[in-house]
Amino acid sequence: MNRSIQTVEDVLTLLDALFEERADRWTDRGGAAWWDRFYADRGRGVPFFADAPEESLVGWVDAGDLPVGPGTRVLELGCGPGRNAVWLARRGAHVDALDLSEEALAWGRERAAEAGVDVRFVRSDIFAWSGGEEPYDLVLDSGCFHHLPPHRRISYRALLERSVRPGGSFALTCFAAGAMGCEDPDEALYRDGGLGGGLAYSAQELRATFGWLTEIELRRMRAQPEGSGLFGEPFLWTGLFRR
Numbered sequence: 738m739n740r741s742i743q744t745v746e747d748v749l750t751l752l753d754a755l756f757e758e759r760a761d762r763w764t765d766r767g768g769a770a771w772w773d774r775f776y777a778d779r780g781r782g783v784p785f786f787a788d789a790p791e792e793s794l795v796g797w798v799d800a801g802d803l804p805v806g807p808g809t810r811v812l813e814l815g816c817g818p819g820r821n822a823v824w825l826a827r828r829g830a831h832v833d834a835l836d837l838s839e840e841a842l843a844w845g846r847e848r849a850a851e852a853g854v855d856v857r858f859v860r861s862d863i864f865a866w867s868g869g870e871e872p873y874d875l876v877l878d879s880g881c882f883h884h885l886p887p888h889r890r891i892s893y894r895a896l897l898e899r900s901v902r903p904g905g906s907f908a909l910t911c912f913a914a915g916a917m918g919c920e921d922p923d924e925a926l927y928r929d930g931g932l933g934g935g936l937a938y939s940a941q942e943l944r945a946t947f948g949w950l951t952e953i954e955l956r957r958m959r960a961q962p963e964g965s966g967l968f969g970e971p972f973l974w975t976g977l978f979r980r
């Protein structure tokens with residue numbers, strides 16, 4: 738059908754397709770195939786390949802700002818090889834962990850088996866997920882949001898609205914403008930094509946996007962000493978919000 742646009746979702750899907758075309762052509766961070774290639778060599782020194790949970794996540798849980806224990810329901814968006822998902826499962830949480838990349842999920846399943854915990858790793862686009870029987874206590878995103886094209890911020894808000902229970906939490910880690918990521922304005926991304934390896938956000942931009950939630954903390958991640966067992970990179974924002 739040549740005249741396929743009837744709904745907002747049709748427009749969003751069309752824009753996705755345009756970005757994905759670019760992703761293949763320019764090897765930008767795009768679809769599942771790109772991410773499968775990215776994870777194929779586990780020996781590369783990619784910081785988040787380390788099996789270490791975020792310093793912020795661990796800090797919030799330890800401080801009691803983020804209650805996690807037996808029965809806590811967690812949804813992780815773009816879980817990669819599952820370092821946060823497995824840590825949360827060790828605390829007793831039921832974790833649904835979504836990612837586009839089967840390579841990443843296979844690695845995550847191995848880590849969960851080694852740790853002796855159950856994590857429901859699912860190959861799914863975050864926007865296609867409908868398996869959560871009820872809203873979650875915590876929705877967590879470390880490094881997925883900044884790889885979404887601008888128009889998908891609309892879908893992302895709808896996803897949080899249906900996935901975070903009232904009183905539940907949303908934890909986000911993403912590129913900090915001035916330190917990492919592409920700073921081109923949204924409009925330029927559509928004109929020039931691609932996401933430049935991931936979008937940089939200022940604190941003001943994050944507050945504009947997530948201001949409908951209550952901010953508990955938004956700060957730069959803290960670098961961690963060797964051997965701490967925690968992940969922390971100062972070029973990232975880390976934030977905790979309450980619905």
Ligand SMILES: C[S@@+](CC[C@H](N)C(=O)[O-])C[C@H]1O[C@@H](n2cnc3c(N)ncnc32)[C@H](O)[C@@H]1O
Binds near residue numbers: 816864
């Ligand atoms: C920078 S990696 C971070 C992985 C993991 N959260 C971590 O910190 O170790 C971003 C992940 O998001 C996934 N991803 C990107 N867009 C996605 C989408 N629309 N649906 C599901 N996963 C997605 C990628 O496959 C990739 O594994």
